[in-house]
Ligand code: FAD
């Protein structure tokens with residue numbers, strides 16, 4: 252009897268360059284499945300569910316075209332048992348499978364589940380590396396062993412040296428590791444914002460199936476003109492468009508927010524990378540070639556971009572594996588408020604939140620500063636339970652997979668880890684939002700006021716946050732100054748009263 256191997260491919264493992272696919276073998280069958288266990292663990296944006304399924308279908312078709320044997324279980328197949336375990340058991344029986352293999356899952360939940368399933372199958376089984384990441388899962392645990400907090404900057408510098416990216420004779424190109432001072436400008440209209448490249452994919456069939464199967468989703472979609480890339484060739488086209496149009500200004504405007512554009516100079520490549528249709532090193536390599544080729548691209552632009560992928564992306568993954576599973580329970584401030592209703596509708600008079608949530612519902616996308624300093628900032632100031640915040644971010648974004656969503660949300664944005672990732676909470680009053688965006692211009696609220704019916708809610712909530720969490724924050728050397736300012740303020744009581752009223756009526760702001 253020849254050895255018959257079944258290889259499982261998860262929805263975020265769509266990497267046709269993986270060694271698995273280098274040769275065809277009639278005794279190897281690949282299996283992909285659309286299952287309710289994956290659509291239902293949180294409520295997802297309809298575009299996210301559609302994007303993963305359509306990309307999986309395209310990937311299965313591509314493998315078949317390359318000569319591989321593929322089993323694809325659709326969401327509405329009558330035989331679909333809607334869980335990995337049951338579908339695998341059935342397939343193994345029906346196909347006479349003798350060996351089972353899978354690629355390292357990137358989520359803790361699936362990592363545990365697949366190992367448990369493999370143990371129970373009573374077959375020889377093997378795990379392979381996804382060949383996607385540039386570091387091992389334990390890279391952060393090793394580098395920061397025994398330290399109280401991690402430090403992205405030292406991780407990033409190590410990565411630059413190790414991979415010899417933007418280095419010259421052992422020194423950073425341009426003489427600096429970091430160009431943040433030159434970067435991070437508000438959008439000033441000096442250069443036009445590129446029109447985002449979108450794809451007019453027809454995903455009507457998939458959306459009908461998702462809806463008729465009763466999967467609970469939210470958000471908007473135009474199924475006949477689905478904008479996100481669904482395969483590697485579209486992902487490469489998105490990369491090319493980014494390099495041509497947006498990389499030359501990426502660093503300068505990476506923290507800017509404007510009502511004039513939902514994507515500004517961002518790449519929107521996170522979904523393509525997180526599904527592994529693109530490899531992070533091929534994205535970094537392409538940016539380096541573009542920078543070397545075009546004089547008008549300064550080092551500050553390309554460094555800003557490289558830092559996100561070589562630095563933040565790998566760093567967050569390492570943090571995730573170091574902190575899980577306890578990470579999911581962390582709630583440093585003991586926050587317990589519910590997420591305001593307008594996070595699901597965009598129906599609020601606060602112009603910044605309306606813009607950030609509105610475009611998230613429209614496109615399943617917001618760029619980093621919108622996620623961190625608008626929606627994340629407000630949730631933290633409002634004292635929302637980190638579980639609710641995590642659930643929202645995991646559901647709403649096209650690129651949301653837990654290994655990168657959780658460290659960004661629960662760690663960086665909500666400080667629920669007590670400062671392992673960030674040295675102080677990412678909170679701000681209206682001052683920061685006003686300085687980095689045009690949102691305040693047409694807002695119902697006044698960005699300079701702290702109390703009164705029209706005062707911007709961020710202002711009172713910001714100061715009240717410090718007052719409320721004094722016992723946890725006063726000893727933080729990066730925050731001490733804020734307490735000295737607060738202690739000198741004459742309007743403390745009015746601010747606290749305003750904040751109390753706001754927190755009681757979050758849903759109607
Ligand atoms: P660009 O601005 O063009 O950046 C290029 C690439 O760098 C991104 O595609 C991404 O792969 C990487 N990158 C940038 N910032 C980060 C970061 N902080 N962590 C990890 N990688 C980064 N990113 C996700 O991929 N999935 C998520 O679920 C996710 N959730 C987030 C939740 C919160 C609260 C915050 C503050 C950030 C989150 N991020 C997440 C990180 C970041 O916001 C997105 O990666 C980015 O906005 C994706 O858009 P882009 O591809 O246009 O990024």
Ligand code: SF4
Nearest residue numbers: 601603681691694707
């Ligand atoms: Fe947001 Fe306040 Fe500015 Fe309105 S005034 S846009 S609520 S920061």
